[in-house]
Amino acid sequence: xxxxxxxxxxxxxxxxxxxxxxxxxxxxxxxxxxxxxxxxxxxxxxxxxxxxxxxxxxxxxxxxxxxxxxxxxxxxxxxxxxxxxxxxxxxxxxxxxxxxxxxxxxxxxxxxxxxxxxxxxxxxxxxxxxxxxxxxxxxxxxxxxxxxxxxxxxxxxxxxxxxxxxxxxxxxxxxxxxxxxxxxxxxxxxxxxxxxxxxxxxxxxxxxxxxxxxxxxxxxxxxxxxxxxxxxxxxxxxxxxxxxxxxxxxxxxxxxxxxxxxxxxxxxxxxxxxxxxxxxxxxxxxxxxx
Numbered sequence: 001x002x003x004x005x006x007x008x009x010x011x012x013x014x015x016x017x018x019x020x021x022x023x024x025x026x027x028x029x030x031x032x033x034x035x036x037x038x039x040x041x042x043x044x045x046x047x048x049x050x051x052x053x054x055x056x057x058x059x060x061x062x063x064x065x066x067x068x069x070x071x072x073x074x075x076x077x078x079x080x081x082x083x084x085x086x087x088x089x090x091x092x093x094x095x096x097x098x099x100x101x102x103x104x105x106x107x108x109x110x111x112x113x114x115x116x117x118x119x120x121x122x123x124x125x126x127x128x129x130x131x132x133x134x135x136x137x138x139x140x141x142x143x144x145x146x147x148x149x150x151x152x153x154x155x156x157x158x159x160x161x162x163x164x165x166x167x168x169x170x171x172x173x174x175x176x177x178x179x180x181x182x183x184x185x186x187x188x189x190x191x192x193x194x195x196x197x198x199x200x201x202x203x204x205x206x207x208x209x210x211x212x213x214x215x216x217x218x219x220x221x222x223x224x225x226x227x228x229x230x231x232x233x234x235x236x237x238x239x240x241x242x243x244x245x246x247x248x249x250x251x252x253x254x255x256x257x258x259x260x261x262x263x264x265x266x267x268x269x270x271x272x273x274x275x276x277x278x279x280x281x282x283x284x285x286x287x288x289x290x
Contacts, residue, residue: 003051005070008096012080012089013066013073018044019097020055031285032101032131033059035090037110039137039178039264040161040202041194042187043069046107046179046267053274058103058281063093065113067195074195081201083109084211087116094128103132103284105277107266108178109202111138112214118224119212132284134227134277137263139237140214140245144207150241162203164196177235180262219246225287227251227280231261231268251280 005018023031034054036047044062054060064071066080066089074080080089090113094102106114114133121130139150153159160166160174171191175183205211218226226249228242234257242255256276261268 003055007070008093010089010092010096011075012085012092013071013075015066015072015089015093016044016064016070017093018051018062020051020060022059023055023057027057029289031058031281032103032288033061033094033099034281035094035102035104036060036062037086037090037104037106037113038062038065038068039108039110041068041174041191041199042178043190043193045069045186045190046264049270050266050274050277053278057278059099061094061097061099063090065089065109065198067198069190069193074198077195077197077201081195081198082205082211083112083116083202084120086113087120090117091120091125091128099128101129101131101288103134103281104130105134106136106138108137108263111135112140112206114138115140115214115217116212118221119214119217121224122217122221130224131288132225132227132280134229134280136229136266137231137234137237139241140218142206142211142213142215143209146215147207150238152236152238158203162199162207164200166191166196177263179264180268182264182268215245219248221248223249225249225251225280225284227276228255229265229273229276230255230257231263231265232257232259233262235262237263251283 003020008015066074104114141147141150171188175187258265266273
């Protein structure tokens, strides 16, 4: 699997991008590219196990968001460390690469970023066409009230995901909660590296109702197929909230739950997740050929 990792300058930050390039036997007509977006305080390394399967049929891209992984910290944290700022970064990178069509797969924070990208497309930013969106561990919401319905909190005013400093054993606790029992040591390094301002600014912006009304975006979207895949034992997201959304174009007409998985089904139950994702991609391409 030939891949390249490069650093790309953007107005928001210098972005670390991994690109598998086109498959060795490109299908005809060409398939859309896939963009994988990681969660809060981790990095694109979480997706490495998915690349062999996906890159066999699609050009697959992963990037580290500003303040995460091998990307630089944000030039202007108050602008870039928001979901709309992250969405602008992702679209800037895709446009710079000349990508014409893309399926966005976003986990947790990455799913919120994917919805923001979709909203920017709805508002007319169409140089890159989003043809499919898969969100994992992501309740589309806006503002504190909707967030409280979409997430499960343990009563904190500011959850760990929104704190600048995690303190003491915080990195390990954060990783174990996010990834579950299959976590690995490098993940703590990711959390330690992450710019704490990214958590703080993101939470203040999201809870303050800034950015897109994400529930409205997915309810009004009629053209782009949206897949919702979660672990059945998801600890942070209210899965009943997701079921109650009036999705505009929901894949298979239901939010899918993977048994035995929590917040990171792509890591905990990789083979099941890969199978579902490949089926989603096939359905997106069928729609594109109609």
